[in-house]
Amino acid sequence: MQQQPENVPALLDGPAVDVSDAHELLLGYLEWYRKALMRKLAGLSDDQLRTPVEPLGWSPLGLVQHLGWVERRWMRWGFAAEDIVAYPPGGDTEEWTVAADTSTAQVMTVYQAEVAAANSLATAAALNDRAHLGGRFKTPDQAPSLGRILFHLLQEYARHIGHLDIARELIDGETGE
Structure with a gap:
C-alpha cells in the first residue's frame, strides 16, 4: 500500500487514493482507525489514561x-471460532x-496482540469467506x-474514535481531526 509523504497533507483518510480493492480498503481503513486511536491517546499521562472521564x-x-x-470477539471467537x-x-x-x-503497558500489549491476531486472520482469508462454526456462530x-x-x-x-475525541476534549481541551 502506497503511503502519503509526510510533508503533503492527505486528501483522504486511510489507504492511498488509488486503492480500490475492497479487502485492501477495509483492512487499510481499519489500520488507519487503530492508528488514530493511538494518536488520540498520545500525550496523555498515565493518570489521564486511567481516570474515568x-x-x-x-x-x-x-x-x-x-x-x-x-x-477478540469478532475475529478470534467469531470468525475463527477459537475456543x-x-x-x-x-x-x-x-x-x-x-x-x-493492571499496568498501561499490559493493556496495550494485550490490545496489540488481539490486533495482530485479527490482522493475521483477515489477511489470510477472502472477504466472502464465512465465519467458522462453533465459536460465536453455531449455524x-x-x-x-x-x-x-x-x-x-x-x-x-469509527464510533469509538469519535467518543475518544469527546473524552480528550474534556480531559485537556485537545481536539481531533
Whole structure:
C-alpha cells in the first residue's frame, strides 16, 4: 500500500487514493482507525489514561481494553471460532474498567496482540469467506462473511474514535481531526 509523504497533507483518510480493492480498503481503513486511536491517546499521562472521564464514565485506557475485547470477539471467537474467553467474567463493567493492578503497558500489549491476531486472520482469508462454526456462530445462517465482520469492526472503531475525541476534549481541551 502506497503511503502519503509526510510533508503533503492527505486528501483522504486511510489507504492511498488509488486503492480500490475492497479487502485492501477495509483492512487499510481499519489500520488507519487503530492508528488514530493511538494518536488520540498520545500525550496523555498515565493518570489521564486511567481516570474515568465524567460524564462518560470510562477512561481512555478502558476504551483501549474494550476494543481489544471487540477484536477478540469478532475475529478470534467469531470468525475463527477459537475456543477462548470472549467476555470478561465481570461483563461490561470489567471490560471497560482497568484494574488498579493492571499496568498501561499490559493493556496495550494485550490490545496489540488481539490486533495482530485479527490482522493475521483477515489477511489470510477472502472477504466472502464465512465465519467458522462453533465459536460465536453455531449455524451456517448465523455465520457472517469476513467482509461483514470487518465492516462491523470498522464502524466500531469509527464510533469509538469519535467518543475518544469527546473524552480528550474534556480531559485537556485537545481536539481531533
